[in-house]
Structure formats: structure tokens, C-alpha cells
Amino acid sequence: MHSNKKKFVSLFTSSPLHDFLIPFKKAPNQWVARYIIIVFAIIVRCAVGLGSYSGFNTPFMFGDFEAQRHWLEITTKLPITKWYFYDLQYWGLDYPPLTAYHSWIFGMIGSWIDSTWFALDSSRGLENTDLKSYMRITVLISEIVCYIPAVLMYSKWMARYYNNASSIDQTIIAAAILFQPALIIIDHGHFQYNCVMLGLTLLSVVNLLYNKYALASIFFVLSLCFKQMALYYAPVIFCYMLSVCIWPLRVNFNLLRLISIGSSVIITFSIILFPFVYFGGFIQLKQILIRVFPFGRGIFEDKVANFWCSTNIIIKYRNIFNHDQLKLISLLLTLIGISPSCIAIFLKPKKNLIVWCLASCSLAFYLFSFQVHEKSILLPLMPITLLLNEVDPDVISMVCWICNISMFSMWPLLKKDQLELQYFVLGIMSNWLMGNLSWIRKTLQWMKIPVTAREMATPVLPHNLFWSMVIIGSYIAAGLLHFIEFIKPPPENLPDLWVIGNVVISFGCFSLFYLWTNYKIYQIANTKVKEN
């Protein structure tokens, strides 16, 4: 295990990102480097936003873009009491209240610009360039406010207390995190506001790192109230907070801290829910719960790379168990899946363990829980991407690998959205920026591309032979699948064959990665590191 005193050697020394930013190494120019990465992160998002979006030009239900636009419409044009009741068949609001408030604000601004964009009912299915630009900009603003500062703050904390990265290395790592392609393409291509929920959770984590528990719980509640999916993180956050309050029992049982956490959670929830209760009574709360947690739906809908969908090929669960049994089994499996991370963080509330446990826990939810979408991989992916701050090169290799696999696992969705171009470009861009493609340059040396030859280390594979084989194997399988899909349509009796291939490959990788995170958690939990 690395000691904190060791001088930090940037793992991205041979990466283009490093080449771009190192000219701004001098202290007076540091701010330029930070602005460059932020502005370029935004520029790339703008460029992705020029492309298509979910449900583009597909009447009558369209897609996620229309859903979000519709929410802007109903929140601005209807009284608060009707938000969760209005025409539920057509993209009824099924996210928690903070999403509704968020929609309301942007809906008000948008209606001020053009009243037709969010006119009640008559604006359904509206598609024009200006509306699209406006919606894209709302996502950008949300991301600039929530997600980007959180990433920078996290990297700053890590540099100060954990990996001793220099200021410029810290910027480089933050850039690597910001250029993670999956979030970019879902939020700015497919169209969703995941960055808000992820950003709020990350802000909560940052506050945990700085020992600001009340703030951390406020941010986490906000995150939950934005998108119920933040529940994937809840067990770990809960266990950590509980642990730092009461563990070990006799030495530092901290009642005051426990009370402050509890009260800030309750107060935040009440403030957010208050308008609904005030205007509509408690029936509103019931309706919100029904809308937000749709237990009536099946165990999985589309093809998604989790346990249920992948093993369903062999075992037809729906024929063996009924709906309620399935719910129970999935609950049990999920509980088993999240237990290692929760127990570890409860027994050893170390700060460098938080992100690992978040990754493991949310991945367990993704793999085993009920009603998972392929986009849900963004949740485990957020803490996983934060692991780029680690100093162990093997970890970086694994993280880059799983980022690519997650991108790959969303391919069927992105293909449906006509985002193929963006998929490939972003995939190549993020890998190339982190230096994962420099081995190509090495093999192409005979071409004499005008590159000043430098000694390049090739950060693709970890040292462990098993993982190297897994990674290479999965890349080959994924590449082959893309190739076959390109040249040949699936056989007629099995129209989903390529999608199922995708699901199986991704599921294999995710579950192996899940096991690996648990192994790492065990390893880190049992290492003595001086707490800062």
C-alpha cells in the first residue's frame, strides 16, 4: 500500500491531457489550466448537443427529451397540486419534487423566452432548433452549477490529504473525470439531468470528507429528492454517517453529530415536501410515492446488462416465479450484494474507503435490483470515475476499462437515439486523452508521424495477468460484436441477438468488476493508513 508521504507521480504523464496542460504549470497560470478544462468540457458538451436526442422525430410518444420538456410544461402551467396527477399516461411526472422545482424554474425562464415552447398540451411533441438549444443549455447550466465544481472540489481534497498531487496534476485528474464519456453522452446527447443528482451526491461526499456532516446530509437528501435513483448510494452514506456517530461505541459516541444529521435530513425533506402538503394535503405525498416508486412494473424492461436480464436467457424467471416472489428475491439478492460495502464502511469508516464502497454498493444495485435501466450504469460509474484519483496504476487501468464497457453497454440505446457518431468520437476522445491509446502510436513508429519520440509507458492493462486477459478478451468481444452488427443484420427469428450479446458481455465485465471492488475494499479496510 502506498504511503501518504510518498511523492505523487502522475499516472497521466504520457497522456495528451498532460501534454496540453503542462505548459500552464507555472503557479500564475494555474487558473488558466482550470478554466481551460472547464471550458473545454463545456465545449465538448455543446458539440455533442448538436446531435440527435432521445425520441427525436418519433411521434407519438417521443422520448426522454419530450418527457423532460413535458415536465417543464406541466410544472409551469399547472398548480402544484396537479403536478403528480395530470395525464399520467403521457409522460406523467415520476421523479421526486426537486426535479419538479428544477423543471419549474427552467420552464419559467423558457416561457419568458418563447411562450409556445411550454404551452399546456399544445406544445406536445414540439421540436425545433431553438427549443432544443434551450433545453441543451439548461442541462449545461445544471452541470456547471452542480457537477463540475463538485469534481474539482473532490480532486482538490484528494490532492491535499490523500495523493499529494501537485496542482497541475490535480487539474489533469479532474479533466480526466470530466471527460468521462458516458455521462456526457447521456446528459447532452440522449438528454437527461443525471448530472444534477450525481453532482449533489458528490457534493455530499466532499462534505463528508471535510467532516461537515449536516451539509453532507442536506446535499444527499437534495440528491435523493432530485432523482430517487440516488438510493443506490444511500446504504453506504447511511452506514458511514452512522458509523462516525456511534462507532466505536464507548470511545466516541457522538450524540450531537447524530442529532444534527438527523435533524438536517428531516428539515430538508420537510422543506422540499412542504409546498405539496400545504397546497394539496397529504394525499399529495402518497401520490408522489406511488409515482416515484413504480413497483407495479416488471423486473426488467429493456435489455439491460444486469443479473436478471442476462440470466433470463437461460432461466425464464417469469415462468418460475410470480411477480411478488421476484420482487422478494431481487430484494434479497440486492441486500446480499450491498452487504460487503456497507459492513466494511460501518466497521472501518475510512475516508478513502467511501468512494470504493459507493462504487460497489451502487454496482450491486445495478446488477441485482428491480427495474434497472441501461442508463443506471451512470450511478456506479460516478464513484468509479472518481477512483482516477487513486495512485495505483492498476486501479486506473481497471477504471478506464469499466468506463469503456459501460459506454459499450449503452450502445443499443445510443444507436436507437442515432448517436453513433458521438458514441465513437467520445469513446476515442476520452481514452486518447487519458493516454490509453498511446500504444497505437508506439506500434506505428515506422510511420514517422511528426511526434517527438518520448519514452512512453502504456497505461492500458493492469499487472495482473488474469485481469489483463479479461480486459483484452472483453475488448475483442465488444469489437467483434460491433463489427458483426455493422456488416450483418441479426437473424430474423432472433431480432435481439446482437443486443443480447452486448448484455452478456457487459454483464460479465460488470460482475467481475463488482467482485474486484469488494476485494479492494477488503484490502483497503485492512490496511493501516494514518488518518489525516
Added chain:
Amino acid sequence: MVPKPLIKRSSSVNPDPQQKTQYNFSLWNIWVATTLLKILLYPAYHSTDFDVHRNWLSITSLLPVSDWYLENTNQWTLDYPPFFAYFEWFIGLFVPHVVVDDGCLELVDVGRYGHLTVYFQRSSVIVSEIVLFLALQRFINISRSLKEKKRNFVIASSIVLSPGLMIVDHIHFQYNGFLFGILILSITNAKTKNYLWCGFWFAVLLCFKHIFLYIAPAYFVFLFSAYCLNPLTIPKSTKELIGFIRWENLLKLGSVVIAVFVVAFAPFVYYGVLPQLLSRLFPFSRGLTHAYWAPNIWAVYSFMDRVLIQLVSKVPGFGEFVHLVFKLNISSESVNHTSSLTRGLVGDVQFSILPDIKPNHTFLLTVFYQAMSLIPLLVNPSFERFIASMTLCAWASFLFGWHVHEKAIMLVIIPFSFIVAQDRKLLPLFQILSASGYVSLFPLLFGSAEWLFKALFTFVWFVVFSTSFNEVSHFSTTLARRVFIIDRLNSLYIVALIPMCCFVQMLEIQSRNFEILQRLEFVRLMIYSMTCCIGVISSWNGFTWLYFLDDSIWVEKDD
């Protein structure tokens, strides 16, 4: 598959022993990054220039050479010089079948094509731009010291990352990148004193796009003076005067240039379409200014005319006053006819109060200012003088020329980039010029989708290269008094461009709610044009001042 020993992370091998080589003076990374970004721009808006080039592609692919300049099914007829036509023909060789089926090569009055055609043509822009990267890499590689290399790297990267190229080539759609690549090949050869190659590449460039005639006088004088004249002494007799010219060099240079032109134009002379070709290249039927006024003198002139119209029609007695004092002829009818602010969007510009401008007026003014900048070059043909006078020639053409496009500002900014590091005093001028010049390109992309992209890209380019040029510029050798109030005004002006862009965008956004704003569409363009005018003209003033009065800048400097 990659063997095991190769696959190590950097921290596990020893840290780079040569810690000093942290800087990598290769444009490769920038090329990859910008290419990826440009591919993301494929779905962006493209202008009618796209259909223009698509039409040329089909003309050159489908028709025999003799008909290239005669074909007029589409209103966008071929009006670039022959090499560009050959270039289009060459691209046409690579059009895949699916793209042909998509409508890429159809000779129709209005192109009907799908996204495959767009992807293909946009890719051809990206591929042809490699010329620019290679030319600039060569420019970096010929540097003699590390310091110079660093400086040249900053210059080169400022050009390849130029928001102008991003906006004009990769969104609006044109092929400027590789044309500037050829210009830079020529400039590099001028720097290494390979004058024949310098002349050769410039002749090639002229046969690609004749807008480079703007800077041809500087080339002519530079090559003549540096290559074809003996070092300047005052000739005492006729014999000396004849010996003063190096006839052999003159002959070599002349034959090279003429050979290029012969290759370009011979087929058209052979088919007897040369007059038709020339009439396509130099259409004098267009108006003084474009629909959107490029930020030059004529924009100011037109603006003053508009202001006077308003004054005459609104202030009683003002018309008589103007008539009495300036002897200007004001027919109330023309004032009424033209008082609408939307006028000027289309067609010929006629001034109502100020005297009309004829092509020969603009021609005389341009030639005068160009000639002024050429005199010092004739006396002292140094590389720095050459670039400076090239900049001034382009500037004069931009400011005073007939029917100037806003895109022509690139012809000023790019040569200027090569000398900005000469002296700190040039930096503020360059900042103002590049800021106002690139901002003046914004109206090319009027859609809301690209607004944030173009604004942010220009902003970050400006911040990065202001910092970088500041770091690599030579300090002033003369201890000139710097007028701080002017420096402050410069910064103020540049910062003020941001609220200006936002304000105009707000006007546009609100124009859907208020009908009055819709009718004022021309005002938005006028705000852009006038604001940028201030920058372009004041920067030109400063530059001219330094060009004529500060000789210490225009010599080769040691590090």
C-alpha cells in the same frame, strides 16, 4: 496482442530521465483533439457554401474540363481559379457509392442531399486541413533555438486552433484550412530564404483562391527586392542600374511563377473559355458592401449614412443644414424611400445622403495604403518587414476593398500571428484585432444551436493565446512610453465584446415576443459590425504607427 513487458503504467517504470523535455513541440495532439471535436460538429449547421462546394464537386466530376466554367444549372457557379476546380475534381474521385446515391453528385439547381453527403464533405475539409498542420509543423521544426521553437509552437497552435477556421471551415463550410497551409508553406520558405519555393507556393495559392491577391503586392515587392535586386546602393550609372537587378534570378522566379499559371490556365485557354473564366473570377456586378457589413471603412460610411437619414427625417431643418453646409443633394423622396432600417439587407447599396462610392474609389484607396506599406519593404526586405507589410496589405484590402467578406479578416489575423511575438508592443494590437475579427465572424452562424460553442471556443482561444503570447514575446527593446490609459481602454473594449454578444443574442431571443425587434433584425448585425469596426480600425492605426515609426521591431531578434 500486446506482449506483457510493454504494458506497464508510467509510475512503475522509472520516471522520465529527461525531465526537461516536458514540452512536446508536436502538433499531433492538437490535430487529434481538434479532429475529434470537428467530427462532433458534423451535425452542426452548414451554410449555402456547402451546396456551393457540393455543386462544384458534381460539376468537376461529371463534366468535361471545357464545360466547368460554362455550367450554370445551379446559381452557385464555379467561380474559383482552376486549381480549386482540380482540387474538387480530385475529391470527387473518392466519393463512395452510398454518398453518390445520397445526392452528392447531382447537377441540380438546389442540392438535395442527406447527412452522408455532409459527412463526406466535412471529412474532406478535415483531411485537406492536414496540409495546414504539416506546414506549421515544418515551421516549428526549422527553429534554431529552444526558445524560438517554443515561440513558433505557440504561433502554430494559435493558427490551427483558430476559432476563425473552426467557425468558417468546420461549421459554416469552406476549405480555408489547406489554403492557409499553402500560404504558410510559402511563408516558411521566405523565412529560410528559399525564394523560389516561396514564389512557387504563392503562385499555387493564387491559382487556388484569388482572394490571396490581397497580399500579392507584398509578395511581389518582397521577392523582387530580396531575390532579384542586389543590396541597395544608389546606382551611379546606367550600367550599374542594369547590374543592380539580378537578371538570372528574375528569370528563374518569373519562369517558376509563369509555369504555375500555365499549368493552371492552359486547359481553359485551349478550350477558349478563358474570358468566361475571368468574368467568373472577378464579378464587378456586386455591391459595395455585403448584406452583413464586414467591419471596415464602408461599414462606418454606411452607418453614418443611416444616422444622417434618421436625423434628416426626424429633426426638422437638419436636411437644409446639411444641404447648405456640405452641398449634399438630398431628395426627400429617397430619404423616405430608404428610411426603413431594414434596408440594406439585399442588393446594391445606394447612399441617400452621402456621396456614392464607385469601385475605382475603393481601388485607389486600397492601392494607396498598400503602396505606403510596400516602400519600407522595398528598401529593407527582411522577413519581419515582409510579414508586416503582408498584414498591412491584407488590412488595406479589407478596410477599403469593394464587396469585402467578413471572412477576409482571417487574411489579416493569420499573417499577423507570425510577427506578434516580435515585440510586446504588438500584443495588445493583436489582441484587439483577433478579438474583434473573430467576433465579427459570429453572425455567420446565426442559429441558436452553435451560439454557445462559437462564443466559448473564441473565448478560451483568446485567454489561452493571450497568456501564451505574453509569455513568449520579446520584450520591447526600445523603452517607449506606454500609454496606460490606452492599455486600459484596450482591455475594456475586449471585455465589452462579451456583453455585446450577449445583448445581441438577447435581442434575438426576445424578437419572437416583440414585433418591433423583428423589424430591427438589421440593427443586430449593425451592432456587431460597428463594435468590431472599432477594434479592427484602431488596431490598424496602432499597427501602422509601429510599422512606420518603430524600426526596432522589424529586425530579426536574437533570443
